[in-house]
Amino acid sequence: MGAPIIVAQGLGKKFTLGAKREPYTALREVIGRKARALLSPGGKAKAGNEFWALKDLDFSINEGDRVGIIGRNGAGKSTLLKVISRIIDPTEGRAEIRGRLASLLEVGTGFHPELSGRENIFLNGSILGMSRAEITARFDEIVAFSEVERFLDTPVKRYSSGMYVRLAFAVAAHLEPEILVVDEVLAVGDAEFQRKCIGKMKEVSSGGRTVLFVSHNMAAIQNLCNTAMYLRHGKLVVQGNTPAVVAEYLRATDAGPSSDLAARMDRQGNGAVRFTDFTLGTPDGGELAAAQTGSAVVFRFDFQPGPGPVNNLHLAMGIDDVYGQRILHLSNETTGQVFARAQESTRISILVPRCPLLPGTYGFTLFSTVNGEVADYIFNAGTFHVESGDFFGTGRLPAGDQGAFTTEHSFILS
Ligand SMILES: Nc1ncnc2c1ncn2[C@@H]1O[C@H](COP(=O)(O)OP(=O)(O)OP(=O)(O)O)[C@@H](O)[C@H]1O
Ligand SMILES: [Mg+2]
The missing domain is CATH 3.40.50.300 (P-loop containing nucleotide triphosphate hydrolases)
Known part of the structure; x- marks a missing residue:
């Protein structure tokens, strides 16, 4: 030894x-x-x-x-x-x-x-x-x-x-x-x-x-x-x-969300769509360097359609904490939204009206299918940051060691 x-x-x-x-x-x-x-x-x-x-x-x-x-x-x-x-x-x-x-x-x-x-x-x-x-x-x-x-x-x-x-x-x-x-x-x-x-x-x-x-x-x-x-x-x-x-x-925090999707070689899928870029934005189309707890955030994914039809596009974003544990899963399968034809589209966005994530760095994995077949799957596709924000209108948030996200709640004494 x-x-x-x-x-x-x-x-x-x-x-x-x-x-x-x-x-x-x-x-x-x-x-x-x-x-x-x-x-x-x-x-x-x-x-x-x-x-x-x-x-x-x-x-x-x-x-x-x-x-x-x-x-x-x-x-x-x-x-x-x-x-x-x-x-x-x-x-x-x-x-x-x-x-x-x-x-x-x-x-x-x-x-x-x-x-x-x-x-x-x-x-x-x-x-x-x-x-x-x-x-x-x-x-x-x-x-x-x-x-x-x-x-x-x-x-x-x-x-x-x-x-x-x-x-x-x-x-x-x-x-x-x-x-x-x-x-x-x-x-x-x-x-x-x-x-x-x-x-x-x-x-x-x-x-x-x-x-x-x-x-x-x-x-x-x-x-x-x-x-x-x-x-x-x-x-x-x-x-x-x-x-x-x-x-x-x-x-160590690298500024801004990472968006190196086009260059990623470690991806799986048949290429019916290929994701090229990830950005954070606001609902009115602005750019964000980081999301903010309690504020609206849009996760925007640019993609290139392959040569074939892009029918029944399905995207899932799995969000992980810094320990690599999956803490959130956002998918148009669970929201029940059907994108039957996406051939003319180049971007799919996920709107979260009030970001529930507490300040910190998060990673995400991207999984998409077209017509039920895996089209593009990038494990650990990138990271983004969440800054603190006034979720409750009290100027207070749970301390950093109290979990990864918060939710609306109130107390009742009876
Ligand atoms: N054969 C190759 N040709 C060109 N560039 C490459 C090749 N293999 C890796 N790279 C690039 O080298 C850099 C380091 O890649 P590497 O796979 O070692 O990263 P990693 O730390 O393992 O990342 P991850 O956490 O995503 O697995 C990346 O920019 C990657 O795109
Ligand atoms: Mg690696």
């Missing part, structure tokens, strides 16, 4: 925007991306289309540490895990890894889609340098944990994302790597499975093995990790004990 097992020196990763663009990318997205590269502070290039997703990282991680890696969307967390897992090479500097490493990154990496669950278990084990006998000894445990026994001989490309993640997690956690790297995938599972995974990661690390865990869920990070790293615009802001690092992360 205690000896450095991962040491990074001057680590940097530069991406060239547009180098690996999908063929169907709209021109507007390319322009949006370039504009952002010019405008955004820090990391990104002043001209041209290169930017540093990671820059000048120096850190060391000790054997047996449970390290939480936190930061806002696009901070470079996943890129860091990919560099450490040797899935991509750093542009500068180096990361020395002194142990066998198993990683669970985004759905779709790590497994061979054409092979069955069973074959993938053996493939992963042999990549980790285990013998067939060693893998066989672990096999039943992996299958029991994953709960996909019935589908063991089905190619994993036919698995649902939940099944996929269950098996991938079971494989990564049970094949006895010295370093276990997990990126957010727990979000795909249900609450019970998430608890099981956190428990398993604790167990893995109590055996002296090292765990690196990326999550937006601060409750999970605080529960699991004894140390944490906070990344911002590709730089390491602070590394240290978890409560101090989380406090620093919660203090």
